[in-house]
Amino acid sequence: MKRRKFLKNATLSTAGLAVGATIVNCTNDKKTPTTPVTKTTQKATLPLVVATWNYPNATAAAYKVLKNGGTALDAVEAGCKIEEADINNQTVGKGGLPDREGNVTLDACIMDKNGNCGAVVYLQNITHAITVARHVMENTPHVMLAGVGAEQFAYEIGLKKENLLTNASKKAWEKWKIESKYKPIINIENHDTIGMLAIDKNGDISGACSTSGLAYKMAGRVGDSPIIGAGLFVDNEIGACVATGLGEEVVKTVGSFLVVELMRQGKSPQDACEEAIKRIVNKPNSDFKNFQVGYIAVNKQGETGSFSIHQWFSMTKFQDGKNENIQSQFIVKA
Ligand code: SD4
Numbered sequence: 016m017k018r019r020k021f022l023k024n025a026t027l028s029t030a031g032l033a034v035g036a037t038i039v040n041c042t043n044d045k046k047t048p049t050t051p052v053t054k055t056t057q058k059a060t061l062p063l064v065v066a067t068w069n070y071p072n073a074t075a076a077a078y079k080v081l082k083n084g085g086t087a088l089d090a091v092e093a094g095c096k097i098e099e100a101d102i103n104n105q106t107v108g109k110g111g112l113p114d115r116e117g118n119v120t121l122d123a124c125i126m127d128k129n130g131n132c133g134a135v136v137y138l139q140n141i142t143h144a145i146t147v148a149r150h151v152m153e154n155t156p157h158v159m160l161a162g163v164g165a166e167q168f169a170y171e172i173g174l175k176k177e178n179l180l181t182n183a184s185k186k187a188w189e190k191w192k193i194e195s196k197y198k199p200i201i202n203i204e205n206h207d208t209i210g211m212l213a214i215d216k217n218g219d220i221s222g223a224c225s226t227s228g229l230a231y232k233m234a235g236r237v238g239d240s241p242i243i244g245a246g247l248f249v250d251n252e253i254g255a256c257v258a259t260g261l262g263e264e265v266v267k268t269v270g271s272f273l274v275v276e277l278m279r280q281g282k283s284p285q286d287a288c289e290e291a292i293k294r295i296v297n298k299p300n301s302d303f304k305n306f307q308v309g310y311i312a313v314n315k316q317g318e319t320g321s322f323s324i325h326q327w328f329s330m331t332k333f334q335d336g337k338n339e340n341i342q343s344q345f346i347v348k349a
Contacts, residue, residue, distance in 0.1 A: 059317025061218060063334040064090060067210040067259045067311055071340065073097040074333035077213055087213040087221035088127045088149070095123070095145040095225040098209045102181050106207045109142040110181045111227025113188050115195070116234045119179035122241040123148045123225040124159075126249040134159040134241040140176045141169040145225045148241070159241065179227075191231055198305075208240055210247065210257030212313050220313065222249045224257050238262025244272035253279045254315055256288070260308035260323070268294050274312050284312035285320030289344065292322045296346055309343055325349060 062081035064074045077094030081087070099108025106112070113119045123144035124134035133152025136159065138144050147169045151160050160168055170176070180188075208226035224247045226240040239245035239262030246262065248271035249255040256274035258265045265271070270291050277287035288310040296303045309323035311330045321330040321341065326349040332339050 059319075060335050061317055062087075062090075062213065062215050063313070063317055063319075063332065064094065064211065064213045065311050065313060065319050065333075066094060066212075066331045067257060067309065067328075068207055068331065069329055069340050070094075070098060070209055070211075070331050071333075071338045072101075073209060073211065074331045074338055077211060078333040078338075081213060081215050085215075087215040087219050088125070090213040090215070091211045091221050091223035092125065092145050092149055094211045094213070095209050095223045096143055099143050099145060099225055102183075105184055105187070105230075106227055107209050107225055108144065108227065109177060109179045110184055111179060112184050112230035113180055114228075114232045114234050114236065115197075117180065117185070117188055118234065119184070119227055121179075121226065122228055122238055122246075123223070124241040124243055124247050125149050125152060125221070125223040126243060126247055126255075127152070127221050128219040128249070128251040130250070132158050132243045132247075132249075134243065135161070135165040136237045136241045137162045137235065138165045138169070140166055140179065141174050142177050142179065143174060145223050146174065147172070148223075148225075158243070161237075188231070195231075197231055208246075208259040210240075210259055210311065212249075212255045212257055212311065214313060214317055218315065218317075220249055220251050220255050220315070222247045222255045222257055229262070239265035239270070242266060244269050246271060248272045248275045250275050250279070252315065254284060254313050256284075256291075256310055256312040258308065258310050259328070261306040264295050264303075264306060264308050270295075270308070270310060274310055278312065278314050283320060284314050284318050285322065285344075288312050288320050288322035292324055292346065296324060304347060311343075 064077040073094040077090040080090040102110035121138040121144040125148045126132040133148045210224040212222045224240045245266045256271040274287045274291045309328035311321040321343040323343045326345045328343040
């Protein structure tokens with residue numbers, strides 16, 4: 016398929032509906048305080064883990080790490096690895112849907128309680144992008160490695176080369192190539208990028224995010240998921256947030272950082288996620304009817320929240336020994 020044709024199709028899909036605040040009437044004119052959080056909230060039972068979408072195996076693995084005395088950082092890495100290794104999950108790690116050229120390219124990042132972070136972008140041939148991101152954070156002077164440099168580094172830390180394009184994903188890509196229309200998919204089978212936040216028994220927070228990015232993206236495209244502040248942000252004094260959906264829109268509003276800053280100003284995780292979604296929806300000429308963005312957040316008290324543009328985004332929460340899938344509040348009904 017010729018690149019020019021791809022570009023043409025991409026342009027068509029972004030010519031969206033001119034709809035905005037007047038249709039959904041979601042302007043938030045409540046004044047928010049500018050001082051840090053002072054209100055006391057009842058403490059939630061710790062540890063706890065939340066993940067984007069319906070990922071009970073991932074949250075269970077992360078919770079197990081926490082129950083065994085592991086750190087929140089260990090937990091989020093372990094949780095993301097479950098989905099990265101699952102070849103039936105076509106949105107994360109091995110088995111992910113490829114870009115337009117048929118290459119599976121992964122983005123991931125991780126952030127710890129001390130504000131350290133690591134990320135990989137456009138990583139190929141390595142299943143556990145999140146482990147590479149963690150090693151970037153812990154064992155290099157940098158925060159982000161891309162492409163062949165990231166892949167080379169992965170081999171140096173002992174990870175092995177693997178073909179990430181499964182037969183199922185190859186078939187799906189070949190089918191897509193027939194029309195090669197690029198259009199963001201609202202909710203891929205109700206599971207997608209894994210974003211995970213954990214609070215350990217000491218109340219310390221870490222987060223991680225791992226994805227194969229948008230299916231059939233342009234070669235070289237990088238989304239929000241490895242961008243600290245966009246796809247993920249952790250501030251151990253305040254809370255953390257992680258995003259899923261159309262990364263371009265998350266990057267434009269620095270979504271996860273925004274949610275954490277709104278919590279710093281006194282909003283609950285729920286209200287902060289809602290406000291950050293409304294920032295996207297209320298932009299002039301926002302095409303929000305045609306794309307999904309969802310946020311999940313936790314605060315230092317262990318309160319959680321989630322909000323999305325479209326219905327059917329959910330958050331998986333493991334707390335008090337049990338897993339729960341919670342449907343997110345939303346703006347557009349399916
Ligand atoms: C990206 N945010 O690459 C990711 C993809 C995703 O739901 O989360 N899709 O833009």
